[in-house]
Structures are given as C-alpha cells and as structure tokens.
Amino acid sequence: MTDLAAADQLLEDNSPASGRLSLVALTKQFGNGPDTVTAVDAVDLEIEPGEFITLLGPSGCGKTTTLRMIAGFEDPTGGEVVLDGRNMIDTPPNKRPMAMVFQSYALFPHLKVRDNVAYGLKLRKLPAAQLNEEVELGLKSMNIEQYANRAPNQLSGGQQQRVALARAMVMKPKVLLFDEPLSNLDAKLREQMRLEIRRLQRHLGITSVYVTHDQSEAMSMSDRIVVMNKGRVEQAAAPEVIYRQPATVFVADFIGRANFLDVTLLSHDDDGHATVEVLGQEVRVPAHPDAAGAADVVLLVRPESIRLVAVREGDEVAAGGHAGTVTTSVFFGDTVEYEVDTEHGTITAVVADPNVSDIHEEGAKVEVRFNEGRAWLLPREG
Amino acid sequence: MACKKFVHLLSLLPIVSPPFAVATAVITLFGRGGIISNQLLGQQWNVYGLGGLTLVLALSFFPVAYLNLLGMLRSLDPSLDEASQSLGANKWQVFRTVTLPMLIPGFAASFLLLFVEAIADLANPLVLGGDFTVLASRAYIAIIGEYNLGAGAAYSMVLLVPALLVFIVQRYWSNRQSAVSVTGKPAGAAKMNTSNAARIPVLALVAIVMALIITIYGTVILGGFVRILGVNNAFTLDNYRYLFQGIGSDAIITTTLLALIATPIAGILGMLIAWLVVVKLRRGAGVMDFLGMLGLAVPGTVLGIGYAIAYNTPFDAFGRRFIPALAGGGAIFAGAMAIVMVYIARSIPAGQRSGVAALQQIDPAIDEASTSLGASGLTTFRKVTIPLIRMALLSGLTYAFARSMTTISAIIFITTPRTRIMTSQILSEVEAGRFGNAFAYCTILIIIVLTVIGLLNLAMKGKGSSAAPTIPPAAA
Numbered sequence A: 001m002t003d004l005a006a007a008d009q010l011l012e013d014n015s016p017a018s019g020r021l022s023l024v025a026l027t028k029q030f031g032n033g034p035d036t037v038t039a040v041d042a043v044d045l046e047i048e049p050g051e052f053i054t055l056l057g058p059s060g061c062g063k064t065t066t067l068r069m070i071a072g073f074e075d076p077t078g079g080e081v082v083l084d085g086r087n088m089i090d091t092p093p094n095k096r097p098m099a100m101v102f103q104s105y106a107l108f109p110h111l112k113v114r115d116n117v118a119y120g121l122k123l124r125k126l127p128a129a130q131l132n133e134e135v136e137l138g139l140k141s142m143n144i145e146q147y148a149n150r151a152p153n154q155l156s157g158g159q160q161q162r163v164a165l166a167r168a169m170v171m172k173p174k175v176l177l178f179d180e181p182l183s184n185l186d187a188k189l190r191e192q193m194r195l196e197i198r199r200l201q202r203h204l205g206i207t208s209v210y211v212t213h214d215q216s217e218a219m220s221m222s223d224r225i226v227v228m229n230k231g232r233v234e235q236a237a238a239p240e241v242i243y244r245q246p247a248t249v250f251v252a253d254f255i256g257r258a259n260f261l262d263v264t265l266l267s268h269d270d271d272g273h274a275t276v277e278v279l280g281q282e283v284r285v286p287a288h289p290d291a292a293g294a295a296d297v298v299l300l301v302r303p304e305s306i307r308l309v310a311v312r313e314g315d316e317v318a319a320g321g322h323a324g325t326v327t328t329s330v331f332f333g334d335t336v337e338y339e340v341d342t343e344h345g346t347i348t349a350v351v352a353d354p355n356v357s358d359i360h361e362e363g364a365k366v367e368v369r370f371n372e373g374r375a376w377l378l379p380r381e382g
Numbered sequence B: 001m002a003c004k005k006f007v008h009l010l011s012l013l014p015i016v017s018p019p020f021a022v023a024t025a026v027i028t029l030f031g032r033g034g035i036i037s038n039q040l041l042g043q044q045w046n047v048y049g050l051g052g053l054t055l056v057l058a059l060s061f062f063p064v065a066y067l068n069l070l071g072m073l074r075s076l077d078p079s080l081d082e083a084s085q086s087l088g089a090n091k092w093q094v095f096r097t098v099t100l101p102m103l104i105p106g107f108a109a110s111f112l113l114l115f116v117e118a119i120a121d122l123a124n125p126l127v128l129g130g131d132f133t134v135l136a137s138r139a140y141i142a143i144i145g146e147y148n149l150g151a152g153a154a155y156s157m158v159l160l161v162p163a164l165l166v167f168i169v170q171r172y173w174s175n176r177q178s179a180v181s182v183t184g185k186p187a188g189a190a191k192m193n194t195s196n197a198a199r200i201p202v203l204a205l206v207a208i209v210m211a212l213i214i215t216i217y218g219t220v221i222l223g224g225f226v227r228i229l230g231v232n233n234a235f236t237l238d239n240y241r242y243l244f245q246g247i248g249s250d251a252i253i254t255t256t257l258l259a260l261i262a263t264p265i266a267g268i269l270g271m272l273i274a275w276l277v278v279v280k281l282r283r284g285a286g287v288m289d290f291l292g293m294l295g296l297a298v299p300g301t302v303l304g305i306g307y308a309i310a311y312n313t314p315f316d317a318f319g320r321r322f323i324p325a326l327a328g329g330g331a332i333f334a335g336a337m338a339i340v341m342v343y344i345a346r347s348i349p350a351g352q353r354s355g356v357a358a359l360q361q362i363d364p365a366i367d368e369a370s371t372s373l374g375a376s377g378l379t380t381f382r383k384v385t386i387p388l389i390r391m392a393l394l395s396g397l398t399y400a401f402a403r404s405m406t407t408i409s410a411i412i413f414i415t416t417p418r419t420r421i422m423t424s425q426i427l428s429e430v431e432a433g434r435f436g437n438a439f440a441y442c443t444i445l446i447i448i449v450l451t452v453i454g455l456l457n458l459a460m461k462g463k464g465s466s467a468a469p470t471i472p473p474a475a476a
C-alpha cells in the first residue's frame, strides 16, 4: 500500500491552486501529401487543477499522441498546450513541470531503484541531504524502500510500476501523465494499483491525465472521462454522465453495453424530457438537448434497466411491455444475462442478484419492460 | 537522409577491403614522397612505425565498433530517453546519464575485441612497421624468412595468451552486463539532437574521417590505373593486364571460389551453433558459444601457424594413413582444404553472433506454439526459426564472405604455389614495391566482395522483408 503521510510530506509545499491545463485546438498530423493521417483533430479541453482526467477510446483514436503532445515529446501541427496561463508549445519536455509514467515503465536498467528515483532530483542539483530525504520519502510513499538497492530487472512488474510512480512523484510535478501504466499487470494487481493511484492522486491533488482503453479503469478512477474517436473528442464528462447521458451513439456504445431502440420523437419538452413512440406506445423519457432538432433519434436502454416478466400460456402482454422470446440465458452467479428476440430486434438484459427459481429458460416467452426514467434519448448522428 | 546513408556505406568500406588497401594508400599519400605530405604540403612525415600504424589500424577497425554501437543504439528503448527528459534532463544530460551508460558495454566489447584484432594484426605492421616490429611480424619472419617453425610457434604462443585472456575477460564482462535489456513497445521515435553545440564538433569530426576515407579509397582506385601514383601519373592499364594474365587471374579465381565454398558452411554452422546455444542446450550452452567464438579470439597468425604445423604432415597410426596432409604443398587439393577450414573457423563467429542476437529476440512462445500445433523440433526450426532469422543469416553470410576474402594473417602460412590467395599476392606486390599492381588487386577484391554481397542480398531478400541487411558487428 502507499504511504499517504510520506507522500504528503514530500509534496507539502506544492501549491494546490496550480496545475490548470488547457488544450486549445490541439492538432497532430503525421506524414504529408496524400498519406497524411490526422491523429489528433482540434482537441479542446479545460482541465481543472487537481482533476483526474482519463482519455478513453478505441485503439488508434489518438490518446497516446495527445498525451505525448502535452508532455512535449510530439510537436503539435497546430493548437496550444497551456499550463497555468503559460503556453508550453515552445518549452522542451525537460523544462515542463510535468512527469510521465510509461506503459513499459522505462526504468533505467543501469541504475538501481534508488538511483532511478533520485535521477531527476540529481539533475536539479539538489543538496545531498535534501535529495536523500526526498528520495527516501518517495520510496516510502510507494512502499518500495526494501527494494532500494536492487536493479530494476530484479523486480516484479508491479514493483517496477511503483518505482516508476515514485520517480515521477519526487519531481513534484504540476501535471502527472500516464500512458496505460497498468496494462502490463495482471487483473488483480491492476485493480489494486488503480485504487492506490487514485487515492494518492486525490490526496495530493496533482492534475493527472491518464490514457487507457480499459473502461472500468476509466470509470473507477476519473473525475472526468474524455471519450475520443478518430482524433476528436466525442464527450468529456463525469463517469456517471458518460454512462447515463452519453452525447453520441458512439459514446453510448463504447462505454458499457447498450440496447438501441428505434423510436419516433413526438415532442421535446423543455424540462429535459421528450415524448416518444415505441412500438405504438407513448412514453416520456429523459433526452439529450440535441435530440430536439435531430433528424433521427434512438432510445438507449442499458441492459440492467430491462426487466423480464414471465408470460404464461394464453396471457396477454400488459400495457407498457413488449412480447419476446428468450434465445440465450447465461448464469454468471452474480448476474444472469439474457438475449431476447423482440420486434425491436435482439435485446440484451442483465438481471443482478438473480433468484435461481426465477431464471427464464431459453425459449421461454417473456414480457420485456424497461424503466423509462433510466432510458436516454439521443440523436442518431453525432 | 541521403547523406546519412552515404556516411554509413563509407564507414563499411574498410570491412570489405583487404588490409593493405589502407596501409598502401597511406604510404602513397603521407609517406616519404607522399602526395599530400610532400608534394602538397612539402613536409617530411614518417608514416613508418607506431604513428602510421596507429592511424591505419584505427581507420581499418573503427567500422566494427561503429556497427556494434549502431546495433545497440537501435535497440535502445526510446521511452527511456523520454522518461529522462520528462524528469528534467536536457539532450546532453540524456546522453550523459542514460544513453552513454547503456552503451558502455558496447564500447567495452568493441574495445576488447579490437584489441585482439590489433595485437595480432600482421598485414599492416609488415607494410608500415618499418623498424617497429610486432609479435605477429616476428612470427611471420621466423617462419617465412628463417624457416624456423619452432620460433614462429613460440611467438604465436606469446601472442595467444594475452589475446585469449582479453577475450575471456570481455565475455565474462558482457555476460554480467546482459542485464541491460530492452523492454516495452517503442512509442514514437526519439527526436534528433538539434543543439548546434553538440552537432557541429561531431559533424566536423565525421567529415574529417569521411574525407580521409574518400581520399584513401580514391587513391586505391586511381592507383590501379597509373604507373606509380605520385611519381609517374601516366594512365596505364598495365597493372590490370598483369593481373589478368599470369598468376593474378589464378589467385582471383581460387580465392573467390574457396571463399564461396567456405561462406555457406560457415554461415550455416554459425546459425546452428546459435540455435543450439539459445534454444536447445541448457547445460553446455556457454561452452558451445565459447568454442564457436574462438575463431575471433585466436589471432589469425596463431591459427595459421597452428594449421601449418598440425596439418602439414599426414596423421598415421597402426601403419595406416587416417588423415592425409591438409596443408602445405604436398597436401590434398594442393592445400586448399586447409584454407577453406581457416576461412570457416574465422567466419563462424559472425554468423553465430547475429544468429544468437536474432534468436534471443524471438519469443519462446512462438516456438512452443509451433510445437503445440504438432511440429517436430526440426520442422519448427525449418518452418519458423529459419524464416525469422533469415536476415541474421544473410548478414552472417555477408560478413563471412567479406572476412574470408580479406583475411591475410591466417592464410599467409598455408598458401602454396598451387593455391594462390589474393591477399598474399597483394602482400608480395607491396613488398616488391609494385603498388600499382597492389592497388589493382585491392580494387578487384573490393568489387568481388561488393558484387557477391549484392547478389546475396538479392537472393535472400526476395519476399517482403523490410529490414535493411547490414554487415553485422564482428561481436557484441
């Protein structure tokens, strides 16, 4: 576990109000002529001091490139990186008050753990006594004092990760940058590390930009998630907003699982709701503002918002429900997952904490209901 | 970019040329009546002796160090460089605190390896030594001049001990250093160092060395087409006429043929040893690797004298002849067999080195995947391993051929009147003062080596491999 007291001591004179990072129309193109690839396309982003931001998106969407432009390893084709009101574009990476944690850890193989952690401070020509003290605190805060005299290749992946974090932390950066730092760890350790990083970051209040394509990592760590697609920002919002009120079909589809129902928009009310027709039934659902003027809309219903009610032979389907047939039924222990054939096509439903006797068999006739308050109407085209 | 490629190719020239090319050209340029020293600058420099030898050896051997370091630099993980910058290091500090320490094993390996090569070098001291004698030339004079095989053997023992010691130290050292490994997927390429303070002195130094190389090889080529370069600069084809008539063409054909026989054998043996060392053998891998590398550790002079002594007489036992004489005038194939054996012994390490390096890059899971799909060990080697190390094999072959064609110290003791070898012919031309002929020989030798390397590349590259083949470092 991390030692928060030691970390505190290390960073005691970091002023909490600094570390405001803005990306202004940040753009990166690779190659030239007909082979030009726009890896990052006019990204605008305001990051508050102390905020933990995750860049999330499918492979190749430009997350790493964005991060490397913030760090200064990649020269932007256009746009600005502004830290506390100062444009950083002409500042070389070593002069930026930021520290990066690499996916491969990038520990210096020729230096012992202690010397790896001391590396940046030595470059700052800190007096020996202060240097030693801060290195000790860094080691202690990541709980790696016992490995201080080992070579990096004598450590496990998780331990190496801690060294990499300690090495970045002792620099007291205004911004911490992470590029998939946990992707080389096993699932258990990954979960533990992400909690530790989050705890430490929140405690110290260092602005952090974290790249990942693991959505549970993004959901569990971030103040805000920035979902990227093809070099553009699709949505930047708190995890629950991203999940419950996605701005686009892409976001809804990329984060978690989604059922999209074809609906007709009847009216858009000013209170953030809309009335739609779903297979002949009128329902009132929460709606994205953009849904009002959209040519076509879809209704997002998360699998866990769906309820299935068993239908006995001869029974009529009640109002507000749709008839369906269970095609697959998989018991996971904590949940049961169903696929149900309906007039809307196949619908996925997840029932948590299932009662074994209530599980619907494959082939069973069911009535599909959903919680209208949990649905979300959004435009079909971004 | 074009300039970079040009510098790269120029740096490799000394590897594909016979040892005399540089020494002879340096005499012509900087010697007593030298074109640059005397005619241009009016100076009287003495290139014979330690100073000239140092210059020539440095020029002849730096490509090996260059290739060693090039390979190491290419395999450095760029994120280390970035991690260092992210912690506040400027370009110079990155170089000093990260790049340089990681290169030290490469420097040390090159240093020790070249020490072995230099201490045993025969060709340059013979041409340039003047009154300054070295062990190798003593051994040569004892055997060739005084017919004293015993004295020659004694000198070579004195030579062998330090060479072997240094070699063992180098291996021990590089094994300990192998902890320095490369990890992670490279994320983007490291940016070029753009600070002028660092660039200008380095570029100036490179420019000087390149100018020297161009002048030297210009001299070699030109020297073949004039009577006596610097003395009588009249154009002539006599040198080449002399070469292609008489014993010259004999030597050219024999040498090329023997090198062509030795090359594939050395290349395949090298790969096989590499495969045994990396993949197959658990115990004994170190010993196997060491044995294969002996061709580098044992000075050529010692190897040649050893062969001359060991194989000059047939091996008889119980009144029957088991092994006929392999070396010397009365040997089978007129001594060609011993020459091919020397070529192989000297060339195996190149293939072995690049093979070991390539095999170590291959994830063992790939091998296991093939096995689990039902392939036998041999099939896996043929279908999976060989295609993956094809580029290594190519560079091994390339280097084996270049090395065979240009080796002299080992060959000089076992050539016979019926098997003439180009390098020893060049030596006699140089010793007789017929520099024109020597230059012509050198030019032809370089052309042959480059042609064969070109053909090898064409033949092996074939399908879609993008990695540009380079001549491998002699050792790492």
Ligand SMILES: Nc1ncnc2c1ncn2[C@@H]1O[C@H](COP(=O)(O)OP(=O)(O)OP(=O)(O)O)[C@@H](O)[C@H]1O
Pocket: A030, A031, A037, A038, A039, A057, A058, A059, A060, A061, A062, A063, A064, A065, A066, A213, B188, B189
């Ligand atoms: N040096 C480069 N030269 C050319 N194209 C590049 C270069 N680096 C990245 N790209 C391209 O830019 C796009 C974005 O790459 P980037 O590495 O930022 O993706 P990513 O979102 O980090 O993906 P992943 O999740 O796979 O790491 C990709 O299409 C990639 O091919």
Ligand SMILES: [Mg+2]
Pocket: A063, A064, A065
């Ligand atoms: Mg990436």
